[in-house]
Amino acid sequence: MRIKALTIRILRQIFRDKRTIALLIFAPILVLTLLHFVFNGSNYEPTIGLVDLPEAVSNSLNSSEAGHFQNYDHMKEAKSAIEQRTIDAYLYMDGSQPSLVLEGSDPTSNRAVMSLLQNAFNSPDKKSAKMDIDFLHGGSELEQFDYIGPILLGFFVFFFVFLIAGVSFLRERTTGTLERLLSTPLKKSEIVFGYVIGFGIFTILQTFLIAAYAIYVLGMYMEGAFSLVIIISLFTALTALTLGILLSSFANNELQMMQFIPIIIVPQIFFSGLFNLEAIPEWLSWIGPLTPLYYTADALTSVMVRGTGWGTIIENILLLTGFSLLFILLNILVLKKHRKI
Amino acid sequence: MVGDSDVVCVNHVSKRYGDQAVLKDIHFSIRKGEIFGLLGPSGAGKTTLVKQLAGLEVPTDGENVIFQQRMPSLQIMKRIGYMGQSDALYGELSAKENLEFFAAIYGLKRKERLQRIPEVLKIVNLAGTEKKLVSSFSGGMKRRLSLAISLLHEPELLILDEPTVGIDPVLRKSIWQTFDRLKSNGTTIIVTTHVMDEAEKCDRLGLLRDGKLIAIGTPTELMADTSSQSIEEAFLVYGGAVHEN
Ligand SMILES: Nc1ncnc2c1ncn2[C@@H]1O[C@H](COP(=O)(O)OP(=O)(O)O)[C@@H](O)[C@H]1O
Ligand SMILES: [Mg+2]
Numbered sequence: 001m002r003i004k005a006l007t008i009r010i011l012r013q014i015f016r017d018k019r020t021i022a023l024l025i026f027a028p029i030l031v032l033t034l035l036h037f038v039f040n041g042s043n044y045e046p047t048i049g050l051v052d053l054p055e056a057v058s059n060s061l062n063s064s065e066a067g068h069f070q071n072y073d074h075m076k077e078a079k080s081a082i083e084q085r086t087i088d089a090y091l092y093m094d095g096s097q098p099s100l101v102l103e104g105s106d107p108t109s110n111r112a113v114m115s116l117l118q119n120a121f122n123s124p125d126k127k128s129a130k131m132d133i134d135f136l137h138g139g140s141e142l143e144q145f146d147y148i149g150p151i152l153l154g155f156f157v158f159f160f161v162f163l164i165a166g167v168s169f170l171r172e173r174t175t176g177t178l179e180r181l182l183s184t185p186l187k188k189s190e191i192v193f194g195y196v197i198g199f200g201i202f203t204i205l206q207t208f209l210i211a212a213y214a215i216y217v218l219g220m221y222m223e224g225a226f227s228l229v230i231i232i233s234l235f236t237a238l239t240a241l242t243l244g245i246l247l248s249s250f251a252n253n254e255l256q257m258m259q260f261i262p263i264i265i266v267p268q269i270f271f272s273g274l275f276n277l278e279a280i281p282e283w284l285s286w287i288g289p290l291t292p293l294y295y296t297a298d299a300l301t302s303v304m305v306r307g308t309g310w311g312t313i314i315e316n317i318l319l320l321t322g323f324s325l326l327f328i329l330l331n332i333l334v335l336k337k338h339r340k341i
Numbered sequence: 342m343v344g345d346s347d348v349v350c351v352n353h354v355s356k357r358y359g360d361q362a363v364l365k366d367i368h369f370s371i372r373k374g375e376i377f378g379l380l381g382p383s384g385a386g387k388t389t390l391v392k393q394l395a396g397l398e399v400p401t402d403g404e405n406v407i408f409q410q411r412m413p414s415l416q417i418m419k420r421i422g423y424m425g426q427s428d429a430l431y432g433e434l435s436a437k438e439n440l441e442f443f444a445a446i447y448g449l450k451r452k453e454r455l456q457r458i459p460e461v462l463k464i465v466n467l468a469g470t471e472k473k474l475v476s477s478f479s480g481g482m483k484r485r486l487s488l489a490i491s492l493l494h495e496p497e498l499l500i501l502d503e504p505t506v507g508i509d510p511v512l513r514k515s516i517w518q519t520f521d522r523l524k525s526n527g528t529t530i531i532v533t534t535h536v537m538d539e540a541e542k543c544d545r546l547g548l549l550r551d552g553k554l555i556a557i558g559t560p561t562e563l564m565a566d567t568s569s570q571s572i573e574e575a576f577l578v579y580g581g582a583v584h585e586n
Contacts, residue, residue, distance in 0.1 A: 005445030009431065009438075016433045176427035180490075183395045183423035184446050185415045340399050341413045 002186055006194025007201070013168065014202055020164065028156040028210045032149065036218045039145035046112045049078040049090030057098065061091075066116045089113045137223075137306040146221035149214055150300035151274050157207055157233045158240040158293055159265055165199050166244030166257050173248070173338075182339040188332050196241060203237035204230060223307025229300065232313060235320040236296040242327030243292070249334045268293040273301065295319045348373045348498055348529045349394060354403035356389055356552075363389050364400070365552045371531065371545075376524055378543030379533040380576065385549040387533035388426055391500050394531065395423040407498065419447070422496030426503050428483040429490075432476035436467065436486055439475060440493065447494040461489040464519055466512070480507040488516070492523075499523065499530045505539065517542050537573040546572070548579055555579045 015021060047068040050058050062069050070087055072078045078090040082101065088109045089102045100117065102110055172178040181191060211229050214220040247264065251257045271280070271288035274297070280288070288294045299316035302308045349371040356364040363386045371377045379387045392398040393405050396413035405412040408420060430439055437458065444454045462468045465485040475483065488504060505513045517539075520530055524544075532543065540546055541560045548556040548563070556563055556579045560572055567578040 002446055002448070005442055009434070009442045012438060013431060013433045175432075176425050176429035177431060179397060179425050179427075180423070180429040180443075181446065183397055183418065183421070183425070184443075185419045185448070186446055187415075339397050339413065341396070341415060 002190050003194045003197065006191065007198040010168070010195060010198030011201060014164070014198075024160050024164070024206055025209055028152075028160075029213050031156075032152065032210070032214050032218060032220075035148070035152070036145050036220075039143055039148075044108050044112045046088040046109050046116060047086065048113060048116070049081055049087040051075055051078045051090055051092035053091060053093060053098070061120050064116060064120050066119070067112070091117075143221075145218075147301070147305065148274055149220045150304040151272050151297040153207070153211060153214065153229070154233070154236055154293060154296035154300050155269060155272065155274075156210060157203060157236045158268075158296065159261075160206070161199055161203055161237045161240040162244040162265065163257070163261070164244075165195065165241040166248040166251070166260070167254055169195070169245045170248040170251055170254065170257055174253070178338060182335075188335045188339070191335070192242075192245070192328055192331055195245060196238060199237060199241045200234060203234055207233035207237075220304070222304050224303035224309065228303045228309070228313065232296060232299045232303065232317065235317050235324070236292070238324045239292040239296075239320050239327070242324050242331060246327050246331050246334065249331075249337075267291070272297040292320055292323045346372055348408060349377075349531070350406040351390070351394075352404045352406060354390070354393065354400040354405060356386070356393070356398070357401045363552050366403070367552075367554050368403075369547055369554060369557050371529060373529055374524055374527050375544040376520055376530045376532065376542070378540050378546045379531065379549055380535065380537070380540045380546050380572070381533075381549030382535055386552040387535075387549055388502055390549070391423075391502050391531060391533055392425075395421060395500050397423075419494070420497045422491035422494065422499045424487050424491040424499075424501045424504060426506075428487045430475045430483055430487060433474065435472055435474055436462070436478070437471035439486065440471070440490060443490045444493045449494060457493055457495075461492045464492060464522075465489045466515060481509060481512055484508055485512070485516070488519075497528060499528055501530065501532045503533055503535070505534070505536070513539070537571065537576070540572045548576055550580055 043066075045067050047070060048061075049070045049072050050061065051072045051074070053061075058069075058071065070081065072081070072090070075092060078087070078092070078101075081087045082090055082103050085103060087103075088106075089100055091098055091100050093099070100113075102113060104110060169178075172181075178191075182188075207230055211226070211233075215222045215226075243264070247260050248257060251260070267287070268291040271277070271291050272293045277285070277288065295316040299313040302312050302316075306312075347370040351367050351369050354364055354367045355362065367390065379390065381387050389398065393400055394407065394412065396415075396418045399413065407414075407417050410417050431442070434442070440458045440461070441454060444457060449457060458471075459468065462471060465488050467482065467485055467489065470478075470482065475486065478486065484504070484507060488501070491499060491501070505516055508516065520532075520542075524530060532539075534540060543560065545557065545559050546563060547554055556566075556575075558566065563572065563575045563579075564570070567575045569575040569578060
């Protein structure tokens with residue numbers, strides 16, 4: 001009864017603030033759309049200068065469609081072209097050995113040049129070199145976007161629930177409504193549960209819209225069940241909510257709440273798998289398992305890219321629940337500061 | 342001094358925050374149906390004391406007994422209406438939504454809510470504004486809505502921390518008329534104030550200074566005792582100032 005009243009009030013407050021609602025729904029949609037176009041845009045086609053190459057070589061290269069070619073008679077011309085950045089690289093004969101000079105300041109163009117040349121020099125016609133490639137998960141159509149998409153989805157849920165719940169609880173404290181609530185026979189656990197249910201309902205709605213947009217409009221890779229994505233988001237929101245409320249006790253105003261973003265939120269991104277986890281040095285790698293987003297990202301990637309079911313994510317869900325229970329306990333302890341019983 | 346008809350008994354209560362002694366051995370009681378004023382300058386410890394009575398704080402020493410039970414007690418808190426120094430309202434919600442929320446928190450059934458909400462709005466003169474968002478309310482309107490919320494569950498004991506701050510004299514008068522009406526229905530009211538002329542309207546006064554209860558009695562008693570013309574003068578005498586005449 002009382003929990004229901006709290007839940008209704010929280011939802012009313014969220015939906016009354018049109019600007020925040022717009023931010024919560026459209027900011028993730030905008031970011032995902034931009035990423036979609038950035039990562040799935042057409043591949044970069046490099047321009048390569050060919051300096052006085054044997055006919056056979058330049059012919060075989062010119063037939064490649066992955067780039068553009070410019071023939072030069074002298075090195076000098078090629079050098080000035082590369083300095084003006086009209087070409088990304090040039091190829092010349094060093095004795096009998098072909099040599100490559102790259103402009104070098106842009107990794108994307110470096111990679112494009114190298115892969116083009118590798119393809120051109122290795123196995124142009126040799127059928128024997130071809131092999132069949134199978135993918136255990138994903139597939140050749142899996143793009144960078146499909147891999148980071150699930151992680152970002154989890155991040156958005158975590159970030160927004162953390163911030164909005166934290167700020168609303170902070171306001172509850174600074175405007176005196178928390179004190180008023182505590183002057184009623186309301187139990188402290190009822191306050192926490194009211195918040196959990198209110199934000200839980202909101203998270204289901206938010207995740208539903210964002211995930212549906214990413215999957216059905218942007219065509220994000222989706223192997224598993226949509227319902228599992230919602231469930232994972234819900235537990236992520238629970239963790240974010242309880243952590244947000246907890247940390248709001250240590251902030252005196254909204255700006256101080258924002259200060260938790262670079263300390264609490266951003267570092268989690270580095271350990272969430274958005275960047276290759278193997279690349280993290282050994283002495284830092286213990287941090288990952290301590291961050292909730294690590295488990296969210298793992299579960300979402302499992303479901304969306306690998307198409308796995310309950311079995312593989314249950315452990316992640318349990319760990320997120322563990323975090324939440326810990327934070328709820330700490331919250332009730334912190335609320336003791338405001339009322340002893 | 343502590344008897345059966347006493348609704349509130351403050352029993353040798355002290356409170357310290359770290360090194361600072363905020364309340365020092367406060368001892369008094371309040372009878373059923375009286376309007377008791379706690380008068381004292383800012384920082385005297387009024388808020389600290391009424392928060393203890395509302396069950397939000399606990400004393401370092403001594404005890405507060407309300408309706409024969411030691412505070413804090415959730416059972417007793419149901420029978421108390423508390424209005425803090427800040428308005429404690431949700432600005433994004435309308436007046437009615439605020440009232441509905443707190444009514445549900447106090448456990449009022451739907452039928453009771455439908456009946457009580459218009460009643461309390463009428464008491465504080467806010468009828469007709471229930472659809473407006475609280476963020477568009479003036480300071481005085483917020484204060485009155487806050488008061489209305491503390492009346493919702495018809496508490497037997499009403500604890501009001503500076504209820505008339507920021508309210509113009511006309512409205513202040515009408516609020517005090519409300520207190521008198523509630524009192525005649527048997528409600529006990531504790532108000533804190535630092536406005537002296539308001540103090541004269543209380544049945545009894547406790548003068549608080551630097552965490553000490555320096556005097557207690559009806560306004561007439563306090564003035565006669567110090568042969569003063571006003572509560573303000575009396576306060577100064579009890580506070581140790583030399584009487585000018
Ligand atoms: N939570 C607290 N921690 C430390 N000091 C406090 C706390 N609450 C009140 N005080 C101090 O207690 C004194 C009395 O405060 P308060 O009861 O608010 O006075 P009043 O309501 O009469 O203006 C003040 O000096 C205040 O700084
Ligand atoms: Mg005060």
